[in-house]
Amino acid sequence: MNDHDLKNLLDQAGDSQPDPKAKQQAIRMALDAFETAHANEKVGEEKHSEINSQGFIHWLRHTFSSNKMNRRDDVNRESVFQQKWLFGGVATTCVVLFGVMITTYNPGIMTKDPYVETYPLNLPNPSANDKDDTAVLEEMEITTEYRTISADTKKLDKSDAGALPDMEIAEALQRAKGTAIQTQTAAKPMADMALSSPAVAPMAMRQELKSAPEKILQQTHQETGRDRFESFETNPIKLTSEEPVSTFSIDVDTASYSFTRKQLNSGVLPQKDAVRLEEMVNYFDYQYPQASSKSEPFSRSVTVMDSPWHKDKKLIHIGIKGYEITEQPKSNIVFLLDVSGSMNAPDKLPLVKQSMNLLLSKLRPDDTVSIAVYAGAAGTILEPTAVSEKQKIISAINQLSAGGSTAGAQGIKLAYQLAESSFKKDAVNRIFLATDGDFNVGITNNEELKGFVERKREKGIYLSILGFGGGNYNDALMQDLAQNGNGVAAYIDTLSEAQKVLVHEATSSLFPIAKDVKIQLEFNPTTVAEYRLLGYETRALKREDFNNDAVDAGEIGAGHSVTAIYEITPAGSAAQLIDNSRYAKKEKLEAASNEYAFLKIRYKLPEENTSKLLTTVIDKETESSKLLQREARFASAVAGFAQLLKDAKYTGNWGYEDAIALALANKGDDEFGYRSEFVQLVRKAQVAAGM
Template sequence: MGWIMMVLDAISRQYTNCTKRDDLAKYAYFVQINRGNCILKIVIAILCCCWCCLHADAQYYLRGEVKDKQGRLLPNVKIQLESKGSYVFYTGALGSFGIPVPKKEDSIILSLDGYEVLGLRVEASKYQIFVLQPLNTAASSRSGLMSFTKNLFSSYAVKTITNGAETYNALVENDFVHTKDAAETGLSLNINCASYSNIRRFLNMESTVPPDGVRIEEMLNYFDLNTIKQAPTNNTSFLCKTQVTSCPWNADNQLLFIQLLAPKLNLKAIPPAHLTFLIDVSGSMDKDNRLPLVQHAFKMLVKNLRAQDTVAIVTYGGYVGIALQPTGGAEKNKIVNVIDSLVASGDTPGSAAIQTAYSVAEKMYDAHANNRVILATDGDFNVGQTSDKELQNIVAAHKQSGIYLTCLGIGMGNYKDSKLEALATNGNGNFAYIDNLKEAERTLMTEFTKTMYAVANDAFLTVTFNKDLISAYRLIGFDNKKDDLSAGTATIEGGEIGSGHTVMAMFEITPATPSVNSSSNIATLQLRYKQPQAAIEQQQHFDVTQNFISLNEADSALRFATSIAMFGSLLKNSTYANNYNWDDVRNMAVSGLDANNVLEQEFVTLTNKAEKVYAGVTDKRKRNKLL
């Protein structure tokens, strides 16, 4: 108020040279009578100017409220908006807020002590209701479960598995479950396939495979075992096919195959891709099979870019840097030149790099595009937040932002499979391992739409067995990590499914009666998923009929799938692999082999290598049993 008085005093000084007493008297009267009104008018004008300056660009008003999962409104929740830069807002005492924003869509981040950070895209024209999940509860760790059987509880000890300097999550193989105790089981669906190429790397080096690096569901994901032979009827629905066959290792049991075919995007209408390459250029990547392989892989991807696509490059090695600001796909030479210029050195500040990559991706964000961070690393983070839990919390904070995460594992010796698997699982994405140039080409070119374009999020399948017809069942693959099981988590969170991908699940089942013919369904399936950028959950239901057929008479793809499951079980030294050997695996694979499929032919070669590598191991085990 003092400066307003100074203005009035300055005006009054204009009259100090007046010689006429009546002029001075008139002025004094004006000031005395109207001084209060004048000050009020000036203050109102100033406030209006300030309001206009602060909100001159505000065309929309974002309103909403924040609750906990019990529905209680949460006050003092910190709100950050992309359009507001560093400005911070908070919910009021009743958990509500209203903020003027300049655009119809915005990115919002909500945070409150004791709750998970929530980040996502919002429409300012709609009233928003946000729900924050508490930390250190089942809700914050539920994404770790690959499968869960309702009403079945067990206790496991936590342990960490290492193979030299490499790390793998300790897994618990699924056991038989009696349907009278727990008829319902669920499994998370995804397109991860890292396990198979990592297994191939070990066997090509004539080395045994870490048992916890063997994930049978990822081995099945690697191959195109589609027996449905038709495309989905629309852009949102899955197709399903089930088959019951004989079990080659147990004549009293049967195998149940479940195949789900994801919707396939129209190639002519694929949305733009806004990609952020996050490349590890630390000292550990300074080997021929690491950074040079990454560079070659990304340059192949760049060749497929269209003019409407966009690429940014973030690197980390000693420090985090933005090597390339968002650049259109038409400028291929510019992008390739930056990739070629990368040199490996320094420490590995992975956590800071991940945060920077998401920040860059958010600036490129388009709700109608494929927004994705592609991380290529050996996973050997050694600066900043380095634990699996710390890293997965970082990506989990961005999970609902509409930005996907693809993890590409590279290298050997210090490869951190556990970290990359945790990042992919918690970061709304997928996970692959690049062991050679052919695999890089397969992942980033041949399988590009399946790997990089999601058609379903949070996808999981619930299987409910008929207690009258099935007495017991065992899910093959989809094994859980021991630490997730010991945490007592009772729910699962689904994964990401790419365009046109075929997901296969296998069960070994024990019929309740010797008869294999029945008019009733042996099980029912419930598929749940969300379409990209959609909050409403979709559901599809399928019946599993007792369509028993001998495995020898079944589709050849099912025999090949059986050989993969047998192969993985032998590598894991499973208790369920005691009734067959490497010859049985190879013979089963050959009986289902597609002679024109190079990858299937390579698999048969790997069975030969595995037999030689494990020959000494098997003999040693037999001697130990005799002792």
């Protein structure tokens, strides 16, 4: 059969009609097949439901009921990639592991191995006769270690913060028991430093910071209220018949006034212990009579006037003026500069640099200058160099930067070694320590430091202190070191103050004309019922100390003026506060009925060790010039203002307005504007006190 025959056969089949019976039978068979297939599908679904009820691992159960098919049969076994549970399980496991990693991740744990930075000491060899001093302050190398605090570090609690305001989180952390804090920068908040450097920050500190209030976290290293001052009580009124003699050492420091000014310019009253009346009064220069003899290096003047705050009492005003030198002596100066982390603030190290450059302008070309610094350790920046090489000295100063902790004791030792290496017998040998007073590592025993400074003073090397900044200023230690070092303690809060102390008053700051100056007044019980010394609480001496040349006292520099004020209650005055004793033996004194008191002053010349005595009688008819009366009244205005800030229990109703009026009426010559500035400070204190 060919293709043509096949085509004809198909055409014939297409034309024929199907058998009706066959058609009906075919339809019936199709319906039966459909119903059978539908019934089998329902049975399959029920079996699938039974399998799922046994859990997602039903295929692991090798039972006939759970798996009627032979799983070892390659035809019936599902492919691994067709198992949906496998992908779901893997995905779930990844999510869980990722969550665990996120919740347990702690960068503080993944720290590098501890490392130690060592600062080399460039120390000159001490002199052979300095063995005793070396035994007291052992030479040692200070290392700074950065590490993560162990888990047993004690965390902070409320007791560690003491009585500080709750915003003082930085101080609380710094004083935490068992916690060592590395000061990074002064301008950056401590909280931010700890949180931004978790690899170095101690774990305990970070936990404390996390729980601190938001306002605490924003505090910086320059917070106020943490400055340390020696606490003292105001001098009381004394009954002349029981204690007629008053003895004290003179004080030419001015730090209290400068610190008070800084606080008032910030809109707050100073701490009460920061106000030392004698330093407030002695901040100003007074036009007392000038001394003319080097053998008797200072003049003395006395003014008796009515008390501004009590009409029934009087003030005895004692003024001392040092003679002015005609030729500037040679100088051997050592700058000991604190470059620790706490000095990283605009009113600290940058101001120190400017101040030292100002002082250079007052030195002779043949003077010598050395520079030592201290932070985590002490080192020499500039060996003894002639001032004629001024650019070299300025470059050494300007390259300094702040960082690290404060090894102040080691720095002081190094400075004395430098001073000894270039010691000049015919010159003034003096160290200027510029610091915020925050000694926190190394030798911190104050008595040991003071003893060391005192022994060096006997060898002719003096120590003066220049304080800078606020927030952690250790005034108490600075005062002790300056007193034992026969130097002055000044506080530099502005460049203008640096100009005053180191330029205008350079001769008085640099060149002493008398040392161990002591004042003693013996009051006459017949004319004076009571008396009170205004200020000098921290300079009080015993009566027997006056004639004991072994007892140290203050020094006076060239051109320096010193003022002391007593308030007395004349005998028979209704203003007497202390009643006379009923049973005390009453003696009749007729001889000196016109005298208020007898003034005695002892002093030593700088190169001598035996004191000399000056005496003056203070009587009722003591006359003073109009100039002295004006100067005494202005000093009284300053003394009254200091009492208002510290303790106003003896000033009655006298207030800030009275201080302003008294100062304005007696301002006199005010070349540099210091007295006008004082009036403005009183006004600022009045505003701050009313807030």
